[in-house]
Amino acid sequence: MGLRIIVLAKQVPDTRNVGKDAMKEDGTINRAALPAIFNPEDLNALEQALQLKDAHPGSTITLLTMGLPRSAEMVRESLYRGGDDGVVLTDRPLGGADTLATSYSLAQAIRHMGEFDIIVGGRQAIDGDTAQVGPQIAEKLGLPQVTYAESIQVADPAASGRNRQRQCRRLPSPQRPPHPEVQICRDAQREGRSARRPPGARRCPSLPCHQGVGREGD
Amino acid sequence: MEDKNNLIVYCEYDEGRIADVSLELLTKGRQLATRLGCRLEALVLGDKLDGIENELFPYGVDVVYKVQDNRLFPYTSLPHSSVVTTLFKEIEPQVCLMGATTIGRDLGPRVSSCLHSGLTADCTSLEIGDHTDAAKGKEYKDLLYQIRPAFGGNIVATIVNPECRPQMATVREGVMKKEIFDANYKGEVINLDPDNYIDPASLVVKIIDREIEQSKVNIKGAHIIVAGGYGVGSKENFDMLFELADVLGGEVGASRAAVDAGFTDHDRQIGQTGVTVRPKLYIACGISGQIQHIAGMNESSIIISINTDPDAPINAIADYVITGSVEDVIPRLIKHYKKNSK
Numbered sequence A: 001m002g003l004r005i006i007v008l009a010k011q012v013p014d015t016r017n018v019g020k021d022a023m024k025e026d027g028t029i030n031r032a033a034l035p036a037i038f039n040p041e042d043l044n045a046l047e048q049a050l051q052l053k054d055a056h057p058g059s060t061i062t063l064l065t066m067g068l069p070r071s072a073e074m075v076r077e078s079l080y081r082g083g084d085d086g087v088v089l090t091d092r093p094l095g096g097a098d099t100l101a102t103s104y105s106l107a108q109a110i111r112h113m114g115e116f117d118i119i120v121g122g123r124q125a126i127d128g129d130t131a132q133v134g135p136q137i138a139e140k141l142g143l144p145q146v147t148y149a150e151s152i153q154v155a156d157p158a159a160s161g162r163n164r165q166r167q168c169r170r171l172p173s174p175q176r177p178p179h180p181e182v183q184i185c186r187d188a189q190r191e192g193r194s195a196r197r198p199p200g201a202r203r204c205p206s207l208p209c210h211q212g213v214g215r216e217g218d
Numbered sequence B: 001m002e003d004k005n006n007l008i009v010y011c012e013y014d015e016g017r018i019a020d021v022s023l024e025l026l027t028k029g030r031q032l033a034t035r036l037g038c039r040l041e042a043l044v045l046g047d048k049l050d051g052i053e054n055e056l057f058p059y060g061v062d063v064v065y066k067v068q069d070n071r072l073f074p075y076t077s078l079p080h081s082s083v084v085t086t087l088f089k090e091i092e093p094q095v096c097l098m099g100a101t102t103i104g105r106d107l108g109p110r111v112s113s114c115l116h117s118g119l120t121a122d123c124t125s126l127e128i129g130d131h132t133d134a135a136k137g138k139e140y141k142d143l144l145y146q147i148r149p150a151f152g153g154n155i156v157a158t159i160v161n162p163e164c165r166p167q168m169a170t171v172r173e174g175v176m177k178k179e180i181f182d183a184n185y186k187g188e189v190i191n192l193d194p195d196n197y198i199d200p201a202s203l204v205v206k207i208i209d210r211e212i213e214q215s216k217v218n219i220k221g222a223h224i225i226v227a228g229g230y231g232v233g234s235k236e237n238f239d240m241l242f243e244l245a246d247v248l249g250g251e252v253g254a255s256r257a258a259v260d261a262g263f264t265d266h267d268r269q270i271g272q273t274g275v276t277v278r279p280k281l282y283i284a285c286g287i288s289g290q291i292q293h294i295a296g297m298n299e300s301s302i303i304i305s306i307n308t309d310p311d312a313p314i315n316a317i318a319d320y321v322i323t324g325s326v327e328d329v330i331p332r333l334i335k336h337y338k339k340n341s342k
Ligand SMILES: Cc1cc2nc3c(=O)[nH]c(=O)nc-3n(C[C@H](O)[C@H](O)[C@H](O)COP(=O)(O)OP(=O)(O)OC[C@H]3O[C@@H](n4cnc5c(N)ncnc54)[C@H](O)[C@@H]3O)c2cc1C
Pocket: A015, A016, A126, A127, A128, A129, B151, B152, B228, B229, B230, B231, B232, B233, B254, B255, B256, B257, B258, B269, B270, B271, B272, B273, B274, B275, B285, B286, B287, B288, B289, B290, B291, B292, B293, B296, B306, B307, B308, B309, B312, B324, B325, B326, B327
C-alpha cells in the first residue's frame, strides 16, 4: 500500500557563509547577499520520505514549502531526488512570519491539499534553530507528533500504525502513533542521496506548483 | 497573593528526580517572580511523585502542582500538552519557562500553538522590563525580556510578547545556574486529578519499547575543553584535538560549523544551541568566535585561542592568543605536554 507523504522544507540563507558583507549597516541581514540553500536538516526529512517510498511502492512525496517565489527551486531539488510534486506557499503578507504564523499558514495549506498519511519535517531550520514549526503544525491539525525521530518504519502496512524510534535526551523509544501524524527527523546518520537528475535533463520549465494556496484557506 | 497570573516552570521528571535544567529555571524563576511580585509555581507530571515537592521547595517554590498518573510517564507529547494547556487556561500564568531539551522543545511549541502565544527558543538571558510600542503609543510594564542572539552577525535580540499570555521561553541546560534559595522554604502542594486534565483522545500514542543509554560525552562537566571549529579543516585533524584533550585530561568540544561539516558529533556542539560550558581552561582551535558560539563558553576561566587570523573575534575575549595554524600548533602542544607530564 502506497503512502501519501508530505515533506516540509524551508529555503534558508547559508548560515555557514555569514560574512561581514552579509550584514547591512543597521545590523540586519542582507539576505540578497547570502546564497539560499535547501535547509540541510530538511534533506534528512526528504531522504526519510524517499526511503519510505522505496519500501512502499506506489507512495507519493509532495514537498511543501513557504517562502519567496524562488523557493520553487526546493521543489525542483525534491523532484530531482525522487519526489513527485510540490507546493510553494508564497505571498507578500507571509513575509516576516514568526513560527506561529508560519505553522498556521502551512497547516491551512495542508488542509487544502487533501488526504495524506504522514508529514515529515527536518528537526529545525539552520537560520533559527527554533524547532517549533513541526510541533505547531501537528497541534493545529490535531495530530500526534514524534520529534527527534531516528528512523521511521511501517510495522504492518495494512494496519494503521507504525514503528518508529524517537531520540530522547537519553531514551530512544519506538512509539506507535496512529496515522496520520507528523514526524520530525533529527540529523540522522543517514546520508542524503544526491540528486537523481537524469543525464541531460533540463530544468523543468513548468512545475506542478500551486501558488498562494494559503489565501483560500478556511 | 493571587492564584492567577504567576510564573510557572514546567519541571521535567524522570525516574524519581527532577531534571537539572528545571532546577536551574526555578532558580531564575525565583528572581523573576520576586521582581514581578508574583508566586513561583512548579508543575510536575509523572508516575511516582510522592515527596517530589521536597526537592522543589528549597528553590523558593510557592506552589507545586502535581499530576500523578502512570499514563504520564514516560513522557509523550499529547497527554503532557493536554495537561499543561488545560491547567494554563485555568490559572493563566503570565510567564512559563521550560528547558530547551528534547522534551521542552517537543512540548513548548505545542502548548504555544494551542494557547496562541509566542515562544522564544534557546534564550541565553531572561529579565523583566518595560516596553513602549511607539506605533501603538502603548506602554507595557514588567514584561519578560527574552534575550537571545539574533540570526547573522553579532547582535543580541530582546524579544517581548506584550499582548498574549503566557510569555513563554525555553532555556538550555547549563545556561542558568542552579542555586538553593532557602533550604527551609515551604510552599503549598496542589494535587490535580489526572482525569480532569488528561484528554482521553490524547492517549493514542503507545510506547512499545524503551532503551536507555547514558550519553558518552560529558563536556558539561569537563575542567578542560579543547574545542575545534571550521578552521580545524577535517575529521582527521580533529583526531589531533582528541589526542591533546587526552594528554590534558579534558574533553573535545566543537563549533556548529565543525559539526555541520561532519568533523565531529552533534553532542559536542558548544554554544547557544549546543551545550553551555564553564571550564577552567578552554582552548579554541580554528574558531572565529561568532556570538552563538561565545554564548556557550564566555564564562570559561581561561580562554586560549589558536587561529591563523590575528583579528578573529574570539581573540577579543581570549586570555592568550596563539596566531598560527592548527596543524602547526597542536602537534607542538601535544609534544610539549607529553614531555612535561612525565
Ligand atoms: C540560530 C543559530 C544558532 C547557532 N548556534 C550555534 C551554536 O550553538 N554553536 C556554534 O558554535 N555556532 C552556532 N551557530 C553558528 C555560528 O553563527 C557560526 O557560524 C559558527 O560558530 C562558526 O563556527 P567556526 O568559528 O568554527 O567557523 P568560522 O566562522 O568559519 O571560523 C573558522 C575560523 O578558523 C580560522 N582558521 C582557518 N583555518 C585555520 C587553520 N588552519 N588554523 C587555525 N585557524 C584557522 C579562521 O581564521 C576562522 O577564524 C548558530 C547560528 C545560528 C544562525
